[in-house]
Amino acid sequence: MNNCAAHFTPNPGDTKILQKGDVVKIDIGTHYKGYLIDSAFTVAFDSAFDNLLMASKEATMTGVKEAGIDARLDEIGEKIQETLESYEVTIKGKTHPVKSVRNLQGHEVGRYKVHAAKAVPTVKGGKAEKMEEGEVYAIETFASTGKGHVAEDGECSHYMKSTELKHLPVKNTRSKFLLKLLDENYSTLAFCRRWIDDMGFEKYSRPNQ
Numbered sequence: 001m002n003n004c005a006a007h008f009t010p011n012p013g014d015t016k017i018l019q020k021g022d023v024v025k026i027d028i029g030t031h032y033k034g035y036l037i038d039s040a041f042t043v044a045f046d047s048a049f050d051n052l053l054m055a056s057k058e059a060t061m062t063g064v065k066e067a068g069i070d071a072r073l074d075e076i077g078e079k080i081q082e083t084l085e086s087y088e089v090t091i092k093g094k095t096h097p098v099k100s101v102r103n104l105q106g107h108e109v110g111r112y113k114v115h116a117a118k119a120v121p122t123v124k125g126g127k128a129e130k131m132e133e134g135e136v137y138a139i140e141t142f143a144s145t146g147k148g149h150v151a152e153d154g155e156c157s158h159y160m161k162s163t164e165l166k167h168l169p170v171k172n173t174r175s176k177f178l179l180k181l182l183d184e185n186y187s188t189l190a191f192c193r194r195w196i197d198d199m200g201f202e203k204y205s206r207p208n209q
Contacts, residue, residue, distance in 0.1 A: 001025070005101055005142050005150045009157045009192045020045045023052070031189065034112035038138040048091050055087035055098045056143040063106065063120065063139035071131045076139075077105075077121030084122075084143055091145070099148030106140035112188045113163050123148075158192040177201075 001008060001016075001024050010016065018024065027040040042053050062083040066076045080100065087098040106120030118129055122141055131137065142150075161182065170176050178201055182191065185199070 003146070004154065005144070006104055007158070008154070009194070011155060011157050011193050012197055018045075023049055029114065029190065031112075034187070034189075036109050036111070036114060036136075036189075038109055038114060040140070049089065051087050051089045052098060052143055052145065055084045055089075056141050058087075059084035059100070059122075059141040059143065060139055063141065067120075067131060067137060067139060069131060069133050073118060073120055073129045073131065074124070074126040077126040078124040080121075080141055081123045084141060087143075089145055096145035099144050099146070101142035101144050101148050101150055103149055104140070104142045106138050109136045109138055114160070114190060158190050160190045161186070161188045163188045 002022055006025075006027075023042065023044045025040055025042045028037075029039075030037050042056060044050070044053060059080045063076055063080045066079050084100045085098060089096050089098055100122045102121075102123045105122055105126075107114075108116035108118040108120075110116035118131075118135070118137075119126070120137055120139060121127075168179060170179055178196070181196075181199055181201065185191070185195075
């Protein structure tokens with residue numbers, strides 16, 4: 001939402017209300033037995049942002065068009081950046097060049113693993129790896145009127161269990177029960193604090209608080 005480029009969902013008690021001047025990305029994930037779809041679209045209520053949305057959409061479709069068996073990931077990133085940064089946006093009389101956020105990327109998708117091994121860059125200069133037969137990718141683009149670089153900020157809102165951890169030595173009884181609930185419901189897929197609340201689990205440890 002607005003200057004938050006990715007990885008946000010409202011925590012319990014959040015009172016934000018969308019306004020006309022807001023830009024909002026709706027990020028959707030669904031799965032069947034761990035086979036994943038990672039998809040998103042952006043909406044704005046002020047026509048001043050139309051070019052920003054179009055830049056992202058066209059760059060995404062460029063990435064999809066360039067993707068395929070033996071396609072080089074660095075070349076896809078270069079094409080994405082070229083398309084996206086051909087746009088500019090005029091907001092309140094000031095014209096801003098649209099920039100591709102260089103430290104956010106698309107990614108390979110694995111079973112029960114949203115972010116798998118390979119990344120799809122959004123700028124020139126990524127790894128010269130190739131897409132291979134049987135792989136699945138989320139082509140993601142991030143259009144910004146800012147500097148084209150994001151930093152971690154704000155309260156953490158969602159979590160995933162690491163796919164690298166095979167066993168967690170948890171001793172606390174309540175923590176064990178919570179871990180069991182998370183394993184049964186989400187495995188290594190993302191979840192948020194609202195969903196823990198919805199399961200009726202209270203007084204769990206909340207990082208950053």
